[in-house]
Amino acid sequence: MSLLGVRGLTRDFDGLRAVDGVDLDIGEGEVRALIGPNGAGKTTLVGMIAGRISPTAGRVTFDGRDITHMPAHRRMRLGMAYTFQITSVFAGLSVVENVALAARRRARGAAVGSAVAAALDRVGLADRGAGMAGDLAYGHQRLLEIAMGIVQRPRLLILDEPTQGLAEGEIAGFGRLVRDLAGETTILLIEHNMDVVMALAGRITVMDAGRVLAEGTPGEIHASRAVQAAYLGNGNDAAAR
Numbered sequence: 001m002s003l004l005g006v007r008g009l010t011r012d013f014d015g016l017r018a019v020d021g022v023d024l025d026i027g028e029g030e031v032r033a034l035i036g037p038n039g040a041g042k043t044t045l046v047g048m049i050a051g052r053i054s055p056t057a058g059r060v061t062f063d064g065r066d067i068t069h070m071p072a073h074r075r076m077r078l079g080m081a082y083t084f085q086i087t088s089v090f091a092g093l094s095v096v097e098n099v100a101l102a103a104r105r106r107a108r109g110a111a112v113g114s115a116v117a118a119a120l121d122r123v124g125l126a127d128r129g130a131g132m133a134g135d136l137a138y139g140h141q142r143l144l145e146i147a148m149g150i151v152q153r154p155r156l157l158i159l160d161e162p163t164q165g166l167a168e169g170e171i172a173g174f175g176r177l178v179r180d181l182a183g184e185t186t187i188l189l190i191e192h193n194m195d196v197v198m199a200l201a202g203r204i205t206v207m208d209a210g211r212v213l214a215e216g217t218p219g220e221i222h223a224s225r226a227v228q229a230a231y232l233g234n235g236n237d238a239a240a241r
C-alpha cells in the first residue's frame with residue numbers, strides 16, 4: 001500500500017483548472033520528484049496534499065486514511081512536514097529557536113535541544129544556531145526550513161524548490177542530505193534543477209497544464225518525447241539543463 005494516495009484531485013481558481021484529476025501514489029521510502037513547466041500546477045497539488053488548499057474534487061489518503069478534509073496541523077501530527085517556496089521561518093527569532101518551535105510539535109524537554117542540534121548539524125547550519133534567522137542568506141533560510149521539517153521526524157517530507165537560491169556547493173550538500181534522509185523518510189521533491197532531480201529521484205512525476213503527463217524512472221523521463229515537448233512548448237529549458 002502506498003503511503004500517499006491521490007485520486008482525481010482537482011482545483012479550480014476562478015474558472016481556471018489549476019489541477020485537473022491527478023492520480024498519484026507514493027510508496028514508503030520513495031524519493032519522488034514532481035516536475036513540470038511554470039504554472040503546471042505543482043504547488044497547488046502539493047498544497048492540497050499538505051492541507052493548505054482545499055480541493056474542488058478528489059481525495060487524498062495518507063497511510064490508508066482519508067485526509068482530504070483534514071486541517072494542515074493535524075496532517076503534520078500524522079507525520080507530514082513541508083517546506084514551501086514562500087519562506088516560513090521567523091526572521092526575528094534565532095536559528096535554534098526556529099527549529100525548536102518545530103521540534104516541540106513532537107518532543108518535550110531535553111529531547112528538544114538534542115533534536116534541534118542534530119537537525120542543524122544535518123543541514124550544515126550547526127555553527128549558525130545563535131544567529132537571527134532573518135540574517136541568514138536566502139539559501140541558508142531554505143536549509144533552515146528543511147531543518148524545521150526533519151526535526152519533526154516526518155514520514156513524508158515535502159520539499160518545494162529546496163535548491164532555489166543555493167550555491168553550487170550547497171546544492172551538492174543538499175544532495176547528500178537527501179540521500180542520507182532517504183533511508184528514514186519518504187520524500188516528495190518539487191524541483192526545477194534537472195541535475196538534482198535526475199541524481200536524487202527514484203521516480204519522477206511530470207505535470208503539465210494541471211495533469212500528470214508522464215511518470216517513470218529518471219531514464220524513462222529523460223527519454224520521453226512528450227516530456228521534452230511539454231518543456232520546449234512552454235519555452236522552458238529546464239528539461240535540457
Ligand SMILES: Nc1ncnc2c1ncn2[C@@H]1O[C@H](COP(=O)(O)OP(=O)(O)OP(=O)(O)O)[C@@H](O)[C@H]1O
Nearest residue numbers: 013014016018036037038039040041042043044045
Ligand atoms: N491562489 C490562486 N488564485 C488564482 N490562480 C492561481 C492561484 N494559485 C495558482 N494559480 C494558478 O494555477 C496555475 C498553477 O499554479 P501553480 O503555482 O500550482 O503551478 P506550479 O507548477 O507550481 O508553477 P511554478 O513552477 O511556477 O511554481 C497557474 O496558472 C497559476 O496562475
